[in-house]
Amino acid sequence: MRVDICEVGPRDGLQNEPEVLDPTVRAELVTRLASTGVPRIEVASFVSARRVPQMADPEKVVALAEAPSPVTRAALVLNERGYERLAATDVPEVHAAFCVSETFNERNQGCPVADSVEATKRIIRRAHDDGRRVTVTLAASFGCPFEGEVDPGEVLAYAGEIREADEIVFADTIGVGVPRQVHRLLRGAADLDRPLGLHLHNTRNTGYANAYAALESEVSTLDASVAGIGGCPFAPDATGDIATEDLVYLLDREGVESGVDIDAVISVAEWLRGVLGRDLPGRLHRAGVFPPAS
Numbered sequence: 001m002r003v004d005i006c007e008v009g010p011r012d013g014l015q016n017e018p019e020v021l022d023p024t025v026r027a028e029l030v031t032r033l034a035s036t037g038v039p040r041i042e043v044a045s046f047v048s049a050r051r052v053p054q055m056a057d058p059e060k061v062v063a064l065a066e067a068p069s070p071v072t073r074a075a076l077v078l079n080e081r082g083y084e085r086l087a088a089t090d091v092p093e094v095h096a097a098f099c100v101s102e103t104f105n106e107r108n109q110g111c112p113v114a115d116s117v118e119a120t121k122r123i124i125r126r127a128h129d130d131g132r133r134v135t136v137t138l139a140a141s142f143g144c145p146f147e148g149e150v151d152p153g154e155v156l157a158y159a160g161e162i163r164e165a166d167e168i169v170f171a172d173t174i175g176v177g178v179p180r181q182v183h184r185l186l187r188g189a190a191d192l193d194r195p196l197g198l199h200l201h202n203t204r205n206t207g208y209a210n211a212y213a214a215l216e217s218e219v220s221t222l223d224a225s226v227a228g229i230g231g232c233p234f235a236p237d238a239t240g241d242i243a244t245e246d247l248v249y250l251l252d253r254e255g256v257e258s259g260v261d262i263d264a265v266i267s268v269a270e271w272l273r274g275v276l277g278r279d280l281p282g283r284l285h286r287a288g289v290f291p292p293a294s
Helices: 009-016 023-034 058-064 080-087 102-109 113-129 152-161 179-188 207-216 244-254 262-276
Strands: 004-007 040-045 072-077 093-099 133-139 167-172 196-200 221-224
Touching: 004 244, 009 023, 009 040, 009 072, 023 040, 023 058, 023 262, 040 058, 058 072, 072 080, 080 093, 080 113, 093 102, 093 113, 102 113, 113 133, 113 152, 133 152, 152 167, 152 179, 167 221, 179 196, 179 207, 196 207, 207 244, 221 244, 244 262
Parallel strands: 004 040, 004 221, 040 072, 072 093, 093 133, 133 167, 167 196, 196 221
Antiparallel strands: none
8 A cells, every 4th residue: 555645835835933934944845745755745725825934035045945756746825826935936736725613714825715715726727737646625624713613514515515626635623623524525525536635733632543544434635744843824733744754754664655764754853853843743863763873
């Protein structure tokens, strides 16, 4: 079995950290991650720098980052203005996203969910016309910080509306999900005939259990963030994604192929800890692999 890891540290990871890193440093993070074997990297986010200053100047990050051709570079857009900025770059993969609950979507994107769905459909069509691949992420698929429980039937209905995307990802944006929900969503979406992925946060220590459950449901892609950094700036008390190096350890020990060099990711996590000047949430870059290298 093989699972692709999409490294989201340069985007979802850094967007919720207190530090605002210069584009040159963010580009170096992308360059370092590109040497670890991760097949896809979310390098930037084309959103308002006023609302998310950590993501300012994505064009500079894209221009400065070095990634060999086997690595697919992706960037996040939340609306058509964002797509227009992305379209002016050479980023080949679009990551569009909207929230499945009304309150969260209003706070995150400033419009009703129905409007975001229609905008996402237009982005998909435009990106395909431009020769770009599109992943759509359904944020808060496992629970909303403002409305509480989310009906999985509604989540699957939204997934059906954007089935023209090349890939559909269900996001546990606030880290409330459990394996039962993972199975329900992935199996419920199987008839969409699209690659399916999960974006998991470890806020309540269920992120890795959910990743394992996703393997049981034959997930195609798992998002992860180096050193476990990240979160959503518009969700109260949001914490980081599952850590890339911790996820690779789980996959390696389970005999699941990812193509990622675990020692290389640990090295990037240690570098990032030095850049940010503090301990980071991931465990493996501190504990080390097992069995330890001789």
